[in-house]
Amino acid sequence: MKTGIFGGTFDPVHIGHLIMAEQAREAVGLDEVWFVPAKNPPHKKGDRTSVEHRFAMVQRAVQSHPHFRVSRAEMDREGPSYTVDTIESLTRLHPEREFSLIMGADMVLDLPHWHRIGDLLAQVGVIGLLRPGYLLEERQIPLKIRRCLTLVKEKVQVEVSSTLIRDHRRAGGSVRYLVPEPARLYMEENHLYEPR
Numbered sequence: 618m619k620t621g622i623f624g625g626t627f628d629p630v631h632i633g634h635l636i637m638a639e640q641a642r643e644a645v646g647l648d649e650v651w652f653v654p655a656k657n658p659p660h661k662k663g664d665r666t667s668v669e670h671r672f673a674m675v676q677r678a679v680q681s682h683p684h685f686r687v688s689r690a691e692m693d694r695e696g697p698s699y700t701v702d703t704i705e706s707l708t709r710l711h712p713e714r715e716f717s718l719i720m721g722a723d724m725v726l727d728l729p730h731w732h733r734i735g736d737l738l739a740q741v742g743v744i745g746l747l748r749p750g751y752l753l754e755e756r757q758i759p760l761k762i763r764r765c766l767t768l769v770k771e772k773v774q775v776e777v778s779s780t781l782i783r784d785h786r787r788a789g790g791s792v793r794y795l796v797p798e799p800a801r802l803y804m805e806e807n808h809l810y811e812p813r
């Protein structure tokens with residue numbers, strides 16, 4: 618079973634995440650995509666919405682897709698949510714699955730700084746997608762990463778980010794259609810990202 622691991626902060630999940638995951642699934646022929654909300658994303662400082670709320674929004678966003686799942690793999694682990702730890706534990710639990718990582722261009726460029734990157738790349742391939750605002754030129758990517766990388770030059774790129782959604786909603790704006798509707802309703806019911 619080819620399984621794409623799509624890690625993220627998802628604060629909140631948005632249509633950019635869903636559209637890129639679907640394009641990755643189709644381009645590479647993945648059987649499933651597992652969204653993995655990071656409890657403590659290693660490179661992000663500052664306050665975050667609780668991981669339970671972020672998980673709940675992702676769950677609602679992916680529930681109608683027969684090949685998308687959300688995983689609790691990083692929810693109960695303390696300390697930084699290093700991807701290498703997640704892959705090692707998922708591989709122990711699901712030895713029959715072939716895992717690869719799905720990420721946008723910003724994260725592909727960040728990969729050289731990841732914790733135990735050599736060990737991580739020895740275990741998984743990387744599916745990289747373009748992202749507006751990030752120039753991903755193959756020659757800038759170190760060879761050890763390029764060797765493990767499948768670059769999906771997807772047809773549809775969506776210029777949206779969680780930051781934009783948080784800021785817009787805090788300013789009293791509408792995020793309808795930017796956030797999948799069941800996740801948006803959860804956000805409203807739980808008063809997330811409301812003007813302070």
Ligand SMILES: Nc1ncnc2c1ncn2[C@@H]1O[C@H](COP(=O)(O)OP(=O)(O)OP(=O)(O)O)[C@@H](O)[C@H]1O
Pocket residue numbers: 624625626627628633634637719720721722723724746747748749775776777778779780781
């Ligand atoms: N619009 C997008 N196009 C392509 N990739 C994206 C897009 N938005 C997020 N990603 C990718 O999704 C993964 C998780 O991203 P994350 O949850 O941090 O969302 P974000 O929109 O970048 O959030 P923030 O604005 O808070 O930094 C990363 O691999 C990132 O590159």
Ligand SMILES: O=C(O)c1ccc[n+]([C@@H]2O[C@H](COP(=O)([O-])O)[C@@H](O)[C@H]2O)c1
Pocket residue numbers: 623624625626627653655657658659660661698699700701724727730731732
């Ligand atoms: O393992 C690492 O060193 C590492 C460094 C930076 C980011 N990550 C993971 O990359 C994913 C995307 O990160 P983010 O913060 O952009 O949502 C998320 O699952 C993070 O845990 C992982």
